[in-house]
Amino acid sequence: MLAAAFVALASGCGSDEGADLGNGKRLFTGEGQCGSCHVLARAGTKSSIGPDLDAAFDQARADGLGEATIAGVIRNQIESPRNSSAMPADLVSGDDLRDVAAYVAVAAGQPGEDAAGAGELDAPDPAATEGRALFLAKGCGGCHILSDAKTGASVGPQLNDLRNAGRLKGESGRDYVRKAILDPDASIVGGFEPGLMPSDYRKRLTDEELDTLADYLVRVSK
Numbered sequence: 001m002l003a004a005a006f007v008a009l010a011s012g013c014g015s016d017e018g019a020d021l022g023n024g025k026r027l028f029t030g031e032g033q034c035g036s037c038h039v040l041a042r043a044g045t046k047s048s049i050g051p052d053l054d055a056a057f058d059q060a061r062a063d064g065l066g067e068a069t070i071a072g073v074i075r076n077q078i079e080s081p082r083n084s085s086a087m088p089a090d091l092v093s094g095d096d097l098r099d100v101a102a103y104v105a106v107a108a109g110q111p112g113e114d115a116a117g118a119g120e121l122d123a124p125d126p127a128a129t130e131g132r133a134l135f136l137a138k139g140c141g142g143c144h145i146l147s148d149a150k151t152g153a154s155v156g157p158q159l160n161d162l163r164n165a166g167r168l169k170g171e172s173g174r175d176y177v178r179k180a181i182l183d184p185d186a187s188i189v190g191g192f193e194p195g196l197m198p199s200d201y202r203k204r205l206t207d208e209e210l211d212t213l214a215d216y217l218v219r220v221s222k
Contacts (some may be wrong), residue, residue, distance in 0.1 A: 019071075020095075024103025025114065028095055029170060030219040034100065036164065037087065041108035042114055049086060058109030070107035088172060131216020141199070148220035156196055157189040162221040173218035178210060 028043050029035040035045030039052040057070055075097055081087040081138060088131055107114065132149050135141060141151030145158035162173055169187070184197035198204070199207050205213065 018098075019102035020099045021103045021114075023096065024099035024101070025107075026219075027092055027100050028103055034091065034104075037140075040104065040107060042110060042112070043103075053104060053108045055109070061109050067102075067105040070108065071101040074101035074104045088170070091172070127212075128216060131212050131219065134213050135216060138204065138209075139211070140213075145167055146217075146220070151155075156193060159217060160221055162181060162217050173221065174214050177214040177217050180204070181210065181213065 025043055027034070028040065029045060035043055035047070036049050037050035039046055039048065039054055041054050058068060060073075062092075064074060078087075078091055078097060078100070079089075079093075081089055128148070135146065135149050136151075138185075140146075141149055143152065143153050143155040145152055145154060145160065149158050162177055171179075181201050184199060185194040188194055199208070
């Protein structure tokens with residue numbers, strides 16, 4: 001019965017051909033926000049807000065389901081979360097959705113460590129490097145604590161848990177960060193006064209820079 005249910009869920013899903021497992025792991029543990037809610041030992045995530053993916057798919061493997069079917073189930077659950085689920089819709093899409101699903105299918109319920117080429121993250125992340133440089137160049141570190149950028153100013157709120165802040169607002173971390181940059185006085189963090197942060201970043205940042213900065217801040221936050 002379990003195998004039949006999983007196959008039904010997986011039917012109609014796209015192919016995992018060409019999946020980038022390294023990108024899948026980066027998204028799972030970073031900007032995709034999956035690891036902040038789910039246990040997945042190979043990814044080093046331990047949160048129990050959502051289902052334990054190791055436990056869930058260990059039984060699926062025992063029932064004879066392969067990685068392609070498991071990836072299909074993951075894609076389906078991300079694209080169409082249950083109404084009662086705490087998981088927001090459209091966390092990732094397109095190739096990113098394919099990559100996350102493929103990585104979870106490889107890692108869930110499997111002991112050991114990721115092999116090189118299967119979610120290995122030892123190499124520097126170019127997107128994080130670019131975002132960090134922009135964060136520092138635009139002077140953000142002069143007002144905010146951000147562990148990844150090694151900044152410690154406390155003029156404004158600390159930025160180490162932006163993904164969680166977005167979830168509390170019912171938004172994706174990326175949307176929450178973009179709004180906070182463009183309209184900083186719309187939602188004031190407790191203990192801080194309005195007007196501390198300049199409100200003209202729509203002019204200071206290009207659309208590409210805004211996206212780069214928002215993606216970086218979500219990627220390195222909790």
